[in-house]
Amino acid sequence: xxxxxxxxxxxxxxxxxxxxxxxxxxxxxxxxxxxxxxxxxxxxxxxxxxxxxxxxxxxxxxxxxxxxxxxxxxxxxxxxxxxxxxxxxxxxxxxxxxxxxxxxxxxxxxxxxxxxxxxxxxxxxxxxxxxxxxxxxxxxxxxxxxxxxxxxxxxxxxxxxxxxxxxxxxxxxxxxxxxxxxxxxxxxxxxxxxxxxxxxxxxxxxxxxxxxxxxxxxxxxxxxxxxxxxxxxxxxxxxxxxxxxxxxxxxxxxxxxxxxxxxxxxxxxxxxxxxxxxxxxxxxxxxxxxxxxxxxxxxxxxxxxxxxxxxxxxxxxxxxxxxxxxxxxxxxxxxxxxxxxxxxxxxxxxxxxxxxxxxxxxxxxxxxxxxxxxxxxxxxxxxxxxxxxxxxxxxxxxxxxxxxxxxxxxxxxxxxxxxxxxxxxxxxxxxxxxxxxxxxxxxxxxxxxxxxxxxxxxxxxxxxx
Numbered sequence: 001x002x003x004x005x006x007x008x009x010x011x012x013x014x015x016x017x018x019x020x021x022x023x024x025x026x027x028x029x030x031x032x033x034x035x036x037x038x039x040x041x042x043x044x045x046x047x048x049x050x051x052x053x054x055x056x057x058x059x060x061x062x063x064x065x066x067x068x069x070x071x072x073x074x075x076x077x078x079x080x081x082x083x084x085x086x087x088x089x090x091x092x093x094x095x096x097x098x099x100x101x102x103x104x105x106x107x108x109x110x111x112x113x114x115x116x117x118x119x120x121x122x123x124x125x126x127x128x129x130x131x132x133x134x135x136x137x138x139x140x141x142x143x144x145x146x147x148x149x150x151x152x153x154x155x156x157x158x159x160x161x162x163x164x165x166x167x168x169x170x171x172x173x174x175x176x177x178x179x180x181x182x183x184x185x186x187x188x189x190x191x192x193x194x195x196x197x198x199x200x201x202x203x204x205x206x207x208x209x210x211x212x213x214x215x216x217x218x219x220x221x222x223x224x225x226x227x228x229x230x231x232x233x234x235x236x237x238x239x240x241x242x243x244x245x246x247x248x249x250x251x252x253x254x255x256x257x258x259x260x261x262x263x264x265x266x267x268x269x270x271x272x273x274x275x276x277x278x279x280x281x282x283x284x285x286x287x288x289x290x291x292x293x294x295x296x297x298x299x300x301x302x303x304x305x306x307x308x309x310x311x312x313x314x315x316x317x318x319x320x321x322x323x324x325x326x327x328x329x330x331x332x333x334x335x336x337x338x339x340x341x342x343x344x345x346x347x348x349x350x351x352x353x354x355x356x357x358x359x360x361x362x363x364x365x366x367x368x369x370x371x372x373x374x375x376x377x378x379x380x381x382x383x384x385x386x387x388x389x390x391x392x393x394x395x396x397x398x399x400x401x402x403x404x405x406x407x408x409x410x411x412x413x414x415x416x417x418x419x420x421x422x423x424x425x426x427x428x429x430x431x432x433x434x435x436x437x438x439x440x441x442x443x444x445x446x447x448x449x450x451x452x453x454x455x456x457x458x459x460x461x462x463x464x465x
Contacts, residue, residue: 175445214254260345288305294438308325315327397420
């Protein structure tokens with residue numbers, strides 16, 4: 001947690017942006033796996049944690065911009081909960097830690113909101129992304145779930161995004177602390193990868209490093225020789241010589257801030273000639289995109305420039321034909337680069353996207369494309385100083401997609417499908433770092449994590465974590 005004054009100031013800024021508003025932030029509740037007392041690892045809602053700082057279930061924060069007051073609501077556990085889970089810090093003490101003067105029970109919250117609704121005062125809240133939160137909101141406000149979802153509260157969404165997407169120094173420090181452990185995880189994966197090793201063996205060691213640091217994974221990691229599957233969450237294969245492993249993993253700091261790093265690892269310990277050519281192309285695209293991620297640049301344009309680097313490399317190998325600019329403009333390049341270049345990152349690994357991707361990543365100037373591939377770009381708008389984001393270009397040879405496009409004759413004049421089918425079993429490559437946007441370009445956060453082909457091969461040869 002940060003100093004209490006930081007949370008007080010965050011709430012003050014929000015009240016200034018929304019004068020007279022009554023703003024409700026529900027913290028997350030625990031989610032049962034198979035019965036009520038057996039729960040998934042708890043993760044707090046990002047908006048609640050940003051304004052109220054606390055990482056405990058079943059809390060709610062209320063900000064009254066009319067009176068200038070902030071309230072923290074929750075129920076102190078009784079003796080039964082204390083017997084099973086131990087004593088916990090009382091609500092009043094928690095409130096002091098985040099500079100909140102007023103507290104109440106969950107019943108008090110319901111009464112306060114009921115009075116507000118009766119008086120015709122609107123209650124603003126972020127759009128719920130969990131079913132239990134939706135049900136709680138519906139009960140508190142006396143509305144149907146459909147009515148709760150239909151209320152957009154665009155002014156609140158815009159104010160929260162404007163505030164949260166610019167990271168303060170203390171937030172950057174949290175992200176860099178997470179990246180120290182993430183570096184250990186990725187270097188361990190490189191040291192442990194070799195033919196004949198089971199994917200889950202490496203993944204278990206990697207997750208163990210996070211737990212040994214008393215941190216938790218930010219998301220379910222990817223570690224697979226089937227790297228062409230963009231979100232491959234299986235670890236059930238034995239690694240084979242000639243494969244590339246895509247390893248995408250990160251942890252959350254003690255304060256809840258995410259890291260998100262991807263590296264691509266040759267199972268044999270060395271890239272073969274074709275792997276090296278394609279890996280170098282992805283690395284060039286990434287380094288160029290990081291350098292271009294400066295204040296005022298549109299991330300949409302940076303994405304397209306990265307696509308051009310990849311298309312040029314594949315054009316040189318005979319996979320694409322004709323004019324490279326046309327290959328990019330028509331979306332033909334998306335046969336091998338189907339996803340976006342990156343996304344914002346912070347308290348959420350895809351920061352703020354629970355408020356709506358189009359709200360977070362786009363604006364009146366930059367609208368989301370409907371083009372295949374480009375429509376998956378989560379962030380397109382101009383960059384501002386203090387934004388933090390991922391930069392993660394990749395090449396993915398998906399056999400089913402190649403066959404589908406060929407059967408449809410899609411971009412036939414620009415794609416040599418015979419050459420693509422020769423690489424249908426190649427797999428995938430992705431390289432990802434977390435950066436801070438500055439006037440000079442992107443600043444890579446955290447300690448260096450081996451990335452050049454030479455560094456990766458050396459790490460694997462040394463087998464040093």
